[in-house]
Amino acid sequence: MQKDPEIEERIKSLGKAVGLMVKVVVGLFLLVLFLLSYIAYTGKGTWVFEKEPEVVPTQTVEENTEAVKDTFWHAPDIASLDGNPAKEQILYGKDLIANTSKYFGPKGLVKAKATNGLNCQNCHLDAGTRVFGNNYGSVFATYPKYRPRSGTIENIYKRVTDCFERSLNGVAPDSGSKEMEAIVAYINWLGKDVKKGEKAAGSGLKDLAYLDRAADPDIGKVGYEKHCVSCHTATGQGMWNADSSGFTFPPLWGIHSYNSGAGLYRLASLAKYIKYNMPQGVTHDNPKLTDEEAWDIAAFVNSQTRPSKDIRKDWPKINEKPVDHPFGPFHDGFSEEQHKYGPFKPIVKKRKEMEGAKKN
Ligand code: HEC
Numbered sequence: 001m002q003k004d005p006e007i008e009e010r011i012k013s014l015g016k017a018v019g020l021m022v023k024v025v026v027g028l029f030l031l032v033l034f035l036l037s038y039i040a041y042t043g044k045g046t047w048v049f050e051k052e053p054e055v056v057p058t059q060t061v062e063e064n065t066e067a068v069k070d071t072f073w074h075a076p077d078i079a080s081l082d083g084n085p086a087k088e089q090i091l092y093g094k095d096l097i098a099n100t101s102k103y104f105g106p107k108g109l110v111k112a113k114a115t116n117g118l119n120c121q122n123c124h125l126d127a128g129t130r131v132f133g134n135n136y137g138s139v140f141a142t143y144p145k146y147r148p149r150s151g152t153i154e155n156i157y158k159r160v161t162d163c164f165e166r167s168l169n170g171v172a173p174d175s176g177s178k179e180m181e182a183i184v185a186y187i188n189w190l191g192k193d194v195k196k197g198e199k200a201a202g203s204g205l206k207d208l209a210y211l212d213r214a215a216d217p218d219i220g221k222v223g224y225e226k227h228c229v230s231c232h233t234a235t236g237q238g239m240w241n242a243d244s245s246g247f248t249f250p251p252l253w254g255i256h257s258y259n260s261g262a263g264l265y266r267l268a269s270l271a272k273y274i275k276y277n278m279p280q281g282v283t284h285d286n287p288k289l290t291d292e293e294a295w296d297i298a299a300f301v302n303s304q305t306r307p308s309k310d311i312r313k314d315w316p317k318i319n320e321k322p323v324d325h326p327f328g329p330f331h332d333g334f335s336e337e338q339h340k341y342g343p344f345k346p347i348v349k350k351r352k353e354m355e356g357a358k359k360n
């Protein structure tokens with residue numbers, strides 16, 4: 001076949017052009033590669049696309065969780081009491097909180113049968129120091145304060161007396177007595193580092209969302225049998241210690257339990273306490289019960305019989321009654337039943353509307 005010189009010429013120049021283009025492309029490629037590697041080199045003997053060397057933690061895992069918890073209030077170190085002139089008094093106060101029954105229970109050393117045999121620590125865990133264990137962290141910082149239950153400004157003596165008369169269903173030692181002064185000294189010392197007027201994170205009880213329905217004592221009974229009965233017993237009467245001077249497992253209802261004027265007789269307080277502290281051994285960051293279980297079991301426990309307290313003078317301003325205060329009269333039109341077991345959301349909503357209407 002005859003070759004066309006013109007076509008051959010074209011092919012040649014096309015070849016040259018392609019060759020040039022390849023050179024340019026390769027050149028550019030090398031240039032880009034050089035630039036990239038220049039940028040990528042960190043100057044520290046590593047490349048940016050290399051994995052950062054693992055930073056070996058100097059803390060163990062446990063220490064790390066401690067660090068997280070440290071955003072919460074913690075009690076001052078007992079060892080720091082050395083040299084404090086009030087050391088003995090404060091330690092006595094701590095012992096009275098931890099072993100209240102030893103001093104005021106059925107065989108109480110200071111006054112026998114002054115209380116039902118519970119220890120303050122049964123509800124204020126670890127002598128009132130556990131995170132969200134109903135601790136005393138913010139007491140010193142927030143009292144005296146107005147408390148709507150009495151409608152008065154209360155100091156710490158009054159608040160402690162309240163728990164003696166309601167949670168311990170008994171009588172409190174007088175202000176000025178060695179015991180009352182020691183209890184207050186201990187509570188004051190615990191909270192001394194919290195800024196006046198402020199509530200420390202992790203103090204008191206941890207909030208729990210309301211259910212959309214009423215809490216159900218019948219469902220709660222099943223939960224109680226599953227999660228609580230092994231310690232608090234089927235009769236709810238708890239278990240006395242060997243010489244009956246106090247409880248190994250405190251009662252949840254019956255004659256030795258908190259009375260109807262106590263904080264735990266309010267469903268929300270009991271549900272919060274249970275959810276983040278029971279069964280014994282759980283902590284607020286590792287609870288065992290679901291919210292529903294906590295509410296239903298609380299409903300079951302508070303539907304059982306317990307000593308009653310004359311509380312007619314409580315909540316002198318009825319519009320200041322908490323939504324879960326179970327005794328009427330109420331200004332919001334809801335029944336005692338609903339104030340005891342919920343659902344609480346409609347009560348909250350109605351009260352907000354009433355407040356709004358007042359302002360307009
Ligand atoms: C049966 C459970 C129970 C027992 C026992 C008990 N308390 Fe309480 N206490 C409560 C509850 C519930 C509250 C209210 C918690 C809340 O509403 O945040 C409370 C509140 C308090 C407060 C106020 C806390 C605050 O931050 O405002 C003090 C102080 C207190 N108790 C002291 C005592 C002392 C002292 C004893 C022992 C003599 C005692 N309590 C025994 C359940 C109990």
Ligand code: HEC
Nearest residue numbers: 121122123227228231248249250251252274278279280297
């Ligand atoms: C393993 C034993 C154990 C189990 C299970 C247990 N508790 Fe307790 N409970 C205790 C002990 C012990 C205390 C007192 C804590 C302290 O003094 O440190 C306590 C305290 C309480 C208190 C406050 C004191 C009182 O008597 O009023 C309530 C309320 C309570 N428990 C409810 C429950 C509920 C509800 C359950 C089931 C969800 C439960 N507990 C499961 C051992 C247990």
